[in-house]
Amino acid sequence: MNKIENKKTILILTAQFGAGHISAAKAIKEYILQKDDSINVVIENFISASVPRINKPMVKMYERNTKYVPGLYNYYYYIKKSFDSKFDISYKIYMPKLAEYIKSIDPDLIISTFPCAAACINDFNIKNPHKKIPSITVITDVVDSLEWIFKTTDMYFVPSHEIKNRYVQKGMAPEIFRVTGVPVSSKFICDKKIKSDKLKLLLIGGGRGLFDFDESFMHWLDEYLYEYKNVLDVTIVTGSNKKLYENLTIKKPLENIDVKGFVTNMSDLLKNYDLMLTKSGGATLFEAISSNTPIIVKNPKVGQEIENAKFIRDKGIGILYDTDEDLKELIKDxxxxxxxxxxxxxxxxxxxxxxxxxxxxxxxYIFQLLENN
Structure with missing residues (x-):
């Protein structure tokens, strides 16, 4: 193992707005500890560490806005995408409590997997120039939004060379970028799959089990498979959506589809499937890429997911559709x-x-920054 003198502490600040920010934080911790298990790695929701009472309401508001008023959400998203982050003062509600938390942890390095957390670190470093803490920002969607960019950030992990190029075109120094993809657990890595006689399709609605199609499509697919179950093998993962799980297994059980609830072995599942029908979140997308699994995604309505879908199309690594009827035709094909x-x-x-x-x-990359500061 590659040891660093004295025990170092790395603080990873994240958020609960979607599962991708937290899963990226966990993946980074895994990579750090694989290289040096003496490092003290702390993952913290930056809102919980500063104004904990507003965490749940804000997460619920985010979920409602992206589901019911995506147009309003996108309006603000695309303003912030091209808006210099120095003019965004929303982070101030989390300071100075977060500054106190950072001082109590006394980290040697801070990593952010959420833009507002990066804003807080930038503010901390500006106000504490005598104790500037090296910082890395991890961009968790395939976006070039300015909301991630701050003056005191030392390094950025970006999803692709195209994103690096776009930031450089906006005047940023190329040497501060590292093209890592969106970080996902190394457990997802699978370079060559063992193919079976059947085509294997995995349906995933994220940790919360929220799908882009309704239950009627699942029942249609179940009935369709009566004739084709020797050709197509389908599994649905309902995540923490207990109501959906009960509907599909007890109230009106599916007969030709394997229904799973919350699973802890998603990486193993993904390695054994040829194709995944899912949402276009950054973490899910790069889990699919790591496991060599093409994806089917409904054309999304939410800003960052729209950008991820463009990436899927431009790289030719998945199939986009618009309606449940389109999806049925895809299944038939x-x-x-x-x-x-x-x-x-x-x-x-x-x-x-x-x-x-x-x-x-x-x-x-993380250890290079640690050793140079």
């Missing part, structure tokens, strides 16, 4: 082998893209 050549095409594109990102160097 799958079982009738009309998409076989496209699946091979997407597999190849994922393998080629993986050569351009360096998640295996995440710990090296």
């Amino acid at each position: 799958l079982v009738n082998k009309k998409l076989d050549s496209r699946l091979i095409f997407m597999d190849k594109n994922i393998s080629e893209f993986k050569k351009t990102i360096h998640p295996d160097k995440i710990a090296d």
